[in-house]
Amino acid sequence: xxxxxxxxxxxxxxxxxxxxxxxxxxxxxxxxxxxxxxxxxxxxxxxxxxxxxxxxxxxxxxxxxxxxxxxxxxxxxxxxxxxxxxxxxxxxxxxxxxxxxxxxxxxxxxxxxxxxxxxxxxxxxxxxxxxxxxxxxxxxxxxxxxxxxxxxxxxxxxxxxxxxxxxxxxxxxxxxxxxxxxxxxxxxxxxxxxxxxxxxxxxxxxxxxxxxxxxxxxxxxxxxxxxxxxxxxxxxxxxxxxxxxxxxxxxxxxxxxxxxxxxxxxxxxxxxxxxxxxxxxxxxxxxxxxxxxxxxxxxxxxxxxxxxxxxxxxxxxxxxxxxxxxxxxxxxxxxxxxxxxxxxxxxxxxxxxxxxxxxxxxxxxxxxxxxxxxxxxxxxxxxxxxxxxxxxxxxxxxxxxxxxxxxxxxxxxxxxxxxxxxxxxxxxxxxxxxxxxxxxxxxxxxxxxxxxxxxxxxxxxxxxxxxxxxxxxx
Amino acid sequence: xxxxxxxxxxxxxxxxxxxxxxxxxxxxxxxxxxxxxxxxxxxxxxxxxxxxxxxxxxxxxxxxxxxxxxxxxxxxx
Ligand SMILES: Cc1ncc(C[n+]2csc(CCOP(=O)(O)OP(=O)(O)O)c2C)c(N)n1
Ligand code: SF4
Ligand code: SF4
Ligand code: SF4
Numbered sequence: 225x226x227x228x229x230x231x232x233x234x235x236x237x238x239x240x241x242x243x244x245x246x247x248x249x250x251x252x253x254x255x256x257x258x259x260x261x262x263x264x265x266x267x268x269x270x271x272x273x274x275x276x277x278x279x280x281x282x283x284x285x286x287x288x289x290x291x292x293x294x295x296x297x298x299x300x301x302x303x304x305x306x307x308x309x310x311x312x313x314x315x316x317x318x319x320x321x322x323x324x325x326x327x328x329x330x331x332x333x334x335x336x337x338x339x340x341x342x343x344x345x346x347x348x349x350x351x352x353x354x355x356x357x358x359x360x361x362x363x364x365x366x367x368x369x370x371x372x373x374x375x376x377x378x379x380x381x382x383x384x385x386x387x388x389x390x391x392x393x394x395x396x397x398x399x400x401x402x403x404x405x406x407x408x409x410x411x412x413x414x415x416x417x418x419x420x421x422x423x424x425x426x427x428x429x430x431x432x433x434x435x436x437x438x439x440x441x442x443x444x445x446x447x448x449x450x451x452x453x454x455x456x457x458x459x460x461x462x463x464x465x466x467x468x469x470x471x472x473x474x475x476x477x478x479x480x481x482x483x484x485x486x487x488x489x490x491x492x493x494x495x496x497x498x499x500x501x502x503x504x505x506x507x508x509x510x511x512x513x514x515x516x517x518x519x520x521x522x523x524x525x526x527x528x529x530x531x532x533x534x535x536x537x538x539x540x541x542x543x544x545x546x547x548x549x550x551x552x553x554x555x556x557x558x559x560x561x562x563x564x565x566x567x568x569x570x571x572x573x574x575x576x577x578x579x580x581x582x583x584x585x586x587x588x589x590x591x592x593x594x595x596x597x598x599x600x601x602x603x604x605x606x607x608x609x610x611x612x613x614x615x616x617x618x619x620x621x622x623x624x625x626x627x628x629x630x631x632x633x634x635x636x637x638x639x640x641x642x643x644x645x646x647x648x649x650x651x652x653x654x655x656x657x658x659x660x661x662x663x664x665x666x667x668x669x670x671x672x673x674x675x676x677x678x679x680x681x682x683x684x685x686x687x688x689x690x691x692x693x694x695x696x697x698x
Numbered sequence: 699x700x701x702x703x704x705x706x707x708x709x710x711x712x713x714x715x716x717x718x719x720x721x722x723x724x725x726x727x728x729x730x731x732x733x734x735x736x737x738x739x740x741x742x743x744x745x746x747x748x749x750x751x752x753x754x755x756x757x758x759x760x761x762x763x764x765x766x767x768x769x770x771x772x773x774x775x
Contacts, residue, residue, distance in 0.1 A: 225774070225775040226772050226773065226774055226775065227772070227773055227775050228770045228771070228772060228773075229770065229771050229772075229773045230703065230768060230769070230770055230771075231768070231769055231770070231771045232766060232767075232768050233753065233756060233766065233767040233768075233769075234763070234765075234766040234767075235762050235763045235766075236762075239762050239763075250737075252709075252711065252712050252763060253711075253712050253714070253737065253761055253763070253764075254760075254761060254762065256760060257714075258714035258715060258716035258739065258760075259714075259716035259718060259760060260760050261760065262760070263759075263760030263761055263762060264757070264758070264759070264760045266762060267757075267759075267760075267762045268757070270762070297762065418722065419722055419754045419757065419758065422757045422758065423757070426757065452716075459716040459717060459718050460717060460718065460721055463718070463721075
């Protein structure tokens, strides 16, 4: 027996019923211009996800470009990636959640200009993703500049006389390039124009998503779409322009399809067990914040010197020792382009509470290992703070009287224990002697993991001790 | 349902008047209104009969919520 049932085909459920994340009072329509291709493709992707019941398993990576706000619309997991980096972000999401459906959605500026490296390597690694490449031959969001896919002769804001091969090179055919790589299993270009073109696009999108749901590997669908605003054409003329101008150069078709032979992809299991990670790195596990008895008020430390003095390393050791003690720590380096010879400094924060901004602008402890560092940061130290001055290299005294001055000949002490370059370890010892936050043994442990040579280790331990003793005489 | 099925419904204030649905309709039963909607666009309207439920306008429309197609489907019992 048969019966008639009423079916209603409306907005797919993988699109939000109302766009609550969108700014402004209109939560019903997209921010896209009339006739824009993005909306059509969003709908096709959402329809495929809804029909296959995959919406809840999907993470949609939106790019920079007009579709930067795709997360307003997609009723899926969403991450908005920096310009061109969607395939890199997608790689991370996919590797961390191998069972999710990950979609990298990108425009031509995003994918084929600033993100060329990311897409090629994600494709080449055969990441478990579906990439939907929206080729509208222009930068829409920024107001119609030339894209890598802009046609020869096409007028844009940045090619007012038309793109010329001599000046800007030829338009790049991404589908063809991706298809030359070994790993991708399915690469097709479609044209989102008339009903026939839209249906081919629909089929390609569904195929890419289905292959991903079968864990088969990397799929890439390039879709020619309209940007009526950037092209300064009506929506209807834009569709004709795609058919008459874009399609002859960017020929729709399947460029690679080995999907029927593709086996489900199984990457090696990730090690998520911290014991095992510590073991394989040869590290000892530190205390957890909860198991640590220490209550340390936030110490904001800046260590500065010239490149090669080891200011950055001293900071790493300080932070690592703190971490092993079960404290919260942060470390951020800052150096000029000249790694050696230039100035370098780092911000270290040690605290039993959670750390907010890891950048130390106003330290309560400054370790100045050379003159320029003292000149640069003396005035930043908070009132009542401490400044450790490497008196071997800095002749002047502090110009402030509202801070505690500690003059230590760091370099001379280091030379005395046998290695001038160990001045940073002396500085660590001085710090421990002054602050008493964690034990010297903690620093020895850290030194042991970073210094493999026995004599270097011994000298640095001596240097720490010498600095510590010096501080205790103050 | 008072209207004859299949039918197309266009959500007045979700339409941006791009006319792509109108061009896609093989039955030419869609057209553009004379008045403007809240967004400031002339909007697509359905003639009220003649729709075959082919879905062409649904897929042509870039506004995800603007077009809804209602039709009857045979189901085996
Ligand atoms: C790092 C960085 N560089 C440049 C920009 C400026 N920018 C924003 S969108 C865009 C290009 C967008 O073009 P496309 O990827 O084709 O997307 P469409 O807007 O056409 O959809 C550029 C260059 C930026 N936001 N960030
Ligand atoms: S500028 Fe172009 S790509 Fe951007 S929303 Fe408008 S039509 Fe779409
Ligand atoms: S469903 Fe088909 S026949 Fe009906 S209005 Fe849309 S395009 Fe025309
Ligand atoms: S395609 Fe959609 S937005 Fe464009 S006129 Fe038709 S209903 Fe309106």
